[in-house]
Amino acid sequence: MKQSLQLKVSQQLTMTPQLQQAIKLLQLSTLDLQQEIQAAIDSNPMLEVSEDDSPDADSAQADNNSKDTEPTANSADRDSVSVDETWNEGIPDDLPVDSRWEDIYQPATTPSRQSSSDNPDFDVVSRSSSDESLQDHLRWQLNLSRMSDVDRVIAMAIIDAIAPDGRLTCDIEDILDSVADNPELDIEEDEVLAVLHRIQQFDPPGVAARDLRECLLIQLQQLPDDTEWLKPAKDIVTHHLDLLGSRDYNQLMRRSRVNEEQLKQVLKLIQTLNPTPGVMISPSDTEYVVPDVFVTKHQDTWVVELNPDIAPKLRINDHYASLTKQCSSADSSYIRDNLQEARWFLKSLQSRNETLMKVASKIVEYQRGFLEYGEEAMKPMILHDIAEAVEMHESTISRVTTQKYMHTPRGIYELKYFFSSHVSTDAGGECSSTAIRALIKKLIAAENPRKPLSDSKITALLAEQGIQVARRTIAKYREAMVIPPSNERKRLV
Structure with a gap:
């Protein structure tokens, strides 16, 4: 093969560092964007947080401060006087010989710092509502219980086998095998059962149960x-829990020998029980949503505004930027590089905000019916519709709408929520899947509890409104909304 040199002219898209940075900022959520901005401020001396330096704003702020200073000082003086009077009134002239300072004067503390002995309304659940796990909560109670060393070893093995929902995940034989590895312990199955029954008396009620029936019985x-209706409730949970789960109330009344009114009262008592008691103790990670845009209505016009609190306003430090010509070549090069990076970062932020505003404004324009009338008026919309309206690529729209939230008078929604597929109607129009879900929820909410609507019946009711949806589609939407099937929704009025 002969080697040769050839010249060829072609065009190709190159991902420059500036473009990569703009795409990265565009797809970041609000919390991630704040962290990215803080990292840029820490690493680049050219960037600083902008402050309002206008004279009018400063004078207005000074006037507000001067107006608020005097009442604040006076209130502080009054508070100090009242505190001094409280001290004088709370301390008697003569103290008993064997008294302590804490017995006479109790310092003012916040409710969160009061001990359980000082607070009569102390709740064990509130004590454990921090980052304490269910195992920590059970071990804390175990330390307060009188047990032999052997029973404590068994109890620790049982506690370790309890799932976060409070259910025991191992059999008695497995627990016995785990503690029988120690040759110094001679443990039998009856001992494990005895310790298990003691742990089942711990808080929360129903913990360490091996199945649902045992969990409910422990609580009863x-x-x-x-307690009223306690005996029939125990009988139903013990012998007829399968009928209760299938909601076969006629058979349940025959087997338990109660009438309909009595069964209602028994079911009310059973419904007060918790099938997953460990959930009330296990810590839960709370995720806070910060909206990126606000949508409000002013004089029949929907206005879209960026959330001013999602990110600090940045600017380039003029003092450092002016040192470019005064420093040595090495320092000047360092300053120029950081100055260029700061300008790129600010431009990428501005581009992100402009793109977000364009997309959010178009979504509000398309989904005005939803803002006015609710989910049933949601229009079908796909990424291509917004991409064509704002003259951007669909991938860009996907990045903008991911983990971005809109605050509306109807609540906070992710921008992706407004996109949905469509179903054709008999009149030749289109209905979005979100509107169909809203109709399904509305029909189920208005159904007769004794005879719930089946998926086939819901399909027929929607067909009467001109919406042709298959039964399996109704089932898929219903399961997505965590609505049980008709046989599980059946209940006594």
Whole structure:
């Protein structure tokens, strides 16, 4: 093969660092964007947080400060006087010989710092509502219980086998095998059962149960003996839990020998029980949503505004930028590089805000019916519709609408929520899947509890409104909304 040199002219898209940075900022969520901005401020001396330096704003702020200073000082003086009077009134002239300072004067503390002995309304659940796990909560109670060393080893093995929902995940034989590895311990199955029954009396009620029936029975047994309908409730949970789960109330009334009114009262008592008691103790990670845009209505016009609090206003430090010509070549090069990076970063932020505003404004324009009338008026919309309207690529629209949230009078929604597929109607129009879900939820909310609507019946009712949807599609939408099937929705009025 002969080697040769050839010249060829072609065009190709190159991902420059500036373009990569703009795409990265565009797809960041609000919280991630704040972290990215803070990292840029820490690494680039040219960037600084902008402050309002206008004379009018400063004078107005000074006037406000001067107006607020005097009442604040006076209120502080009054508070100090009242505190001094409280001290003088709370301390008697003569103290008993064997008294302590804490016995006479109790310092003012916040409710969160009061101990359980000082607070009569102290709740074990509130004590454990921080980052404490269910195992920590059970071990804390175990340390307060009188047990032998052998029973404590068994109890620790049982606690370790409890799932976060409070259910015991291992059999008695497995727990026995785990503690029988120690040759110094001679443990039998009856001992494991005895310790298990003791742990089942711990808080929360129903913990360490091996199945749902045992979990409910533990909670019923901890109720006072004079609780109304306690005996029939225990009988139903013990012998007819399968009928209760299938909502076969006619068979349940025959088997338990109660009438309909009595069964209603028994079911009310059973519904007060918690099938997953560990959830009320296990810590939950709370995620906070910060809206990127606000949508408000002013005189029949929907206005879209960026959230001014999602990111600090940045600017280039003029003092450092002016040192470019005064420093040595090495320092000057360092300043120029950081200055260029700061300008790129600010331009990328501005581009992100402009793109977000364009997309959010078009979404509000398309989905004005939703803002006016609710989910049933949601129009079908796909990424291509917005991309064509704002003259951008669909991938850009996808990045903009991911993890970005809009605050509307109807609530906070992710921008992707407004996109949905469509179903053709008999009149030749289109209906969005979101509107169909809203109609399904509305029909189920208005159904007769004794005879819930089946998926086939919902399909027929929607067909009467001109919306042709298959039964399996109704089932898919219903499951997505976490609505049980008709046989599980059946209940006594």
